[in-house]
Amino acid sequence: MADIRSLHDAVGDLVHDGDTVALEGFTHLIPFAAAHEIIRQGITGLTLVRMTPDVVYDQLIGAGAVRKLVFSWGGNPGVGSLHRFRDAVENGWPHPLELDEHSHAGMANRYVAGASQLPFAVLRGYRGSGIPGRTDTVATVTCPFTGEELAAVAALNPDVTVVHAQQADRDGNVQLWGLTGVQKEAVLAARRVLVTVEEIVDGALEPRPGSVVLPGWVIDAVAEVPGGAHPSYAAGYSVRDNDFYQEWDAVSRDRDTFTRWLDDNVRKAVR
Amino acid sequence: MADIRSLHDAVGDLVHDGDTVALEGFTHLIPFAAAHEIIRQGITGLTLVRMTPDVVYDQLIGAGAVRKLVFSWGGNPGVGSLHRFRDAVENGWPHPLELDEHSHAGMANRYVAGASQLPFAVLRGYRGSGIPGRTDTVATVTCPFTGEELAAVAALNPDVTVVHAQQADRDGNVQLWGLTGVQKEAVLAARRVLVTVEEIVDGALEPRPGSVVLPGWVIDAVAEVPGGAHPSYAAGYSVRDNDFYQEWDAVSRDRDTFTRWLDDNVRKAVR
């Protein structure tokens, strides 16, 4: 059963140096506050997993927390490049970044395999692409019925998955709605799970159309962090801060500007 | 885009002698009315697919419409045997019934593969079971990453899938809720799709917690058939007629009693 804890304590207990960590949320419900807590606690050597690294991983990479990135699309959506990501890959700043790179379909199926406790998943993917030549987590399997060759991708089972949701009840049952992305799979694939929520409600969760419910017994800790997805958003609670995403381009382009931003807005900030 | 049609016309156009047909619905939302229309129209030689054949396939089998059954559990839930199914298998009445028999996990994954346009699906299943020795749709695959052997099941792609839902709008968009079973997969795996609904609503479908929405453009025909799931049920519209299921045991035990029931309640009934 999930414990309701402070973000500080939950991150401290669940996320360790060198862990493989997935902070998921496809544009919506990205757990920025948890990422900032990871940075504040100085956790390092992480293998970060995420379909769309987005600004959240740009921050973690620039902060020096990351050794390796497992991903499928690394950009600032609608804006342009992720400059901290590029600087790490191209110039090794603040240190080199190993990549395990996939397509979206491949990453989604890697989580599905992880949640299903299968060692791999099968898809019609990567055909004619150079991607399999750069990773050891794509292979081929042959259909035993038709003889057709298909792509196989290795399962992802993060040490920790962190997601942000709209609500939890006092027993740690969680409800999220709107774009729910690959969060259920990322949660069920993980060994440990932390959920930050906009709100802990009294009584039972009121069922919502399109919602995903995660029972408290698949979650290790729930932390109440209103606005914990900003500049991403939580449908029903906030809207996406598109200005932040656009301004991030200038903040992140320069190492010093970025470092100042990080000091002022993350390292010295207290939740 | 789905056409809104009479059940008679939709079944006549979409279901042909010799087709592979899935009428799905896991206890809930079983499309009994469509099955009765298939019987009334004298369609024969069907390969019927369904995880839990239930009373609905007992009726189709007893009526002589079925050549082969693809399934994973053939009983009258909470009551006992399906006597028409047993009579066909054990005694060839009204004619012999070929079986392709699986486990639930295997059947569910066969639909998933079908919906995903993959030739097979992988699962941890059938280990130590005699089932693979009786079917050619279970095989093994080896994980290219770990070397582990896993079960492979062949995809199911029915010629026609029929499901019952609570609501459609006038464009043929469909919404079902409650236990939604394997209906989405069965629909998306099929070449043609017929949906019977409790109600066609004016305007937009009101989103419901836990609902599955099927856009009209993946459906061929929608037919309004209130009560079309009886003696199964449609959450929000009806409750399961447990008495019918219990009485079916006596009705179906004897060939003559069954035939009379079929004549009186299906063949001579007009919708």
Place this chain on the structure above:
Amino acid sequence: MSGTESGTGSGTESGTDGGARCGRDELMEVNAARALAGARSCFVGIGLPSTAANLARRTVNPDLVLVYESGTIGSRPTRLPLSIGDGELADTADAVVSVPEMFNYWLQGGRIDVGFLGAAQLDRFANINTTVVDRGPDRPEGRLPGAGGAPEIAANCGEVLIVLRHTRRNFVPALDFVTTLGHGTGPGDRAALGMRGAGPTAVITDLGILRPGPDTAELELTALHPGATVEQAREATGWELRVAADLTVTEAPTEAELSALRALKAAGRKAA
């Protein structure tokens, strides 16, 4: 629907010593419920398993998460459902998921502590047949319902409990068909097949409880219900039944257990 369905009749009455007067089926049901003490989640088939799991929630394990293969997680039915898809199972659930998700993410995903199975035929290694029975050379195979969820429940739950009436017809020297692997032909078979769960840890009957011997994986009679005898158990078993050296007697059902069980069944009958 995991394995065979069972009727809800209460069987023959049997006197008990010290406990409330109750039927043989009730002894089985109460002891099956007790076996769920301490479990977090249970994958429930309809019939006896559902009775036992719902009774456990009312007695030894109020927080037990009931998972039905129709897709409901955390159901809290107020009465015994007749079918695995009764509306109340969905209405009272924490979450309802699709059937593929249930089997892939929850069952195969290793989320379920205990699986509850019935059986038509059971052998000494707790292998199960629910597919076909041999009815002799002059008759066609007798048809049973088939596998349902059982093979993967037995493979992927943390452990498996089997509940069935103790008769020679059920407890057979050799299965006519292996639907669901228990312990195969003995220790190590499950591991060799890469099966993750511990497999059957108890068979709870209307006469007593059998458990796989630690060194042999062969079922041994480890407990008798009050009033039942070793002789009865041997008589109802189609192979030479081993009896544990430390054979015990199960505690007689308490008044609280029996009244909870009877209330559950009465509510179920009323609703049906």
Place this chain on the structure above:
Amino acid sequence: MSGTESGTGSGTESGTDGGARCGRDELMEVNAARALAGARSCFVGIGLPSTAANLARRTVNPDLVLVYESGTIGSRPTRLPLSIGDGELADTADAVVSVPEMFNYWLQGGRIDVGFLGAAQLDRFANINTTVVDRGPDRPEGRLPGAGGAPEIAANCGEVLIVLRHTRRNFVPALDFVTTLGHGTGPGDRAALGMRGAGPTAVITDLGILRPGPDTAELELTALHPGATVEQAREATGWELRVAADLTVTEAPTEAELSALRALKAAGRKAA
């Protein structure tokens, strides 16, 4: 996020004959929208593809089903979303599904008629690079966003439209990396790889439209936008560009098209 993102600037102005005065990007966007006439469903990446698909719904194809890889089916946004996960895409959708379902049941399931892709580098067989660029012997590889949904969009949609600005930097003789297969090295490559969709059928640029030659699968300039010249197109292409014998000129954007396009963009800017 399929392929690279593009800014929303309107590019350089170019006079047109007979039509409304419009910019080069607008020519590209309007013609991309027109290419969606008759399609039932379109898998939309953010940036130019989203602009074109949303314009199509306001002009040539009001019933076009927009599918975004964030999980929305049948979205009807009132403004251009900045991100593929803008709340409005979910709020206005017929259905919202999980990302795995989107890629497995809808895209791989063959439900999408047209996929819309951008590119950082494109070669003569419409293969796409969005992964890395070679910046010369003394510099590290330049990092691009990566594949996103593109490899499987190109494999599994009925056909693929590519939209990008016509420059020598984009239209290269040889890709530095093949992220997404178009037509490989020529006719038959897709079929040999078992790819189900027809692959790229048009590349729509700010100068004109290129289509694979029926016998060669090599891109040919089949149409110029009003005001553009073959010379400009050759100059902006990194290989010796073939020009179709029946080269045409695209119809100038109508006032209705341009006002719809500009209203869309203004609403998007206002919301952001």
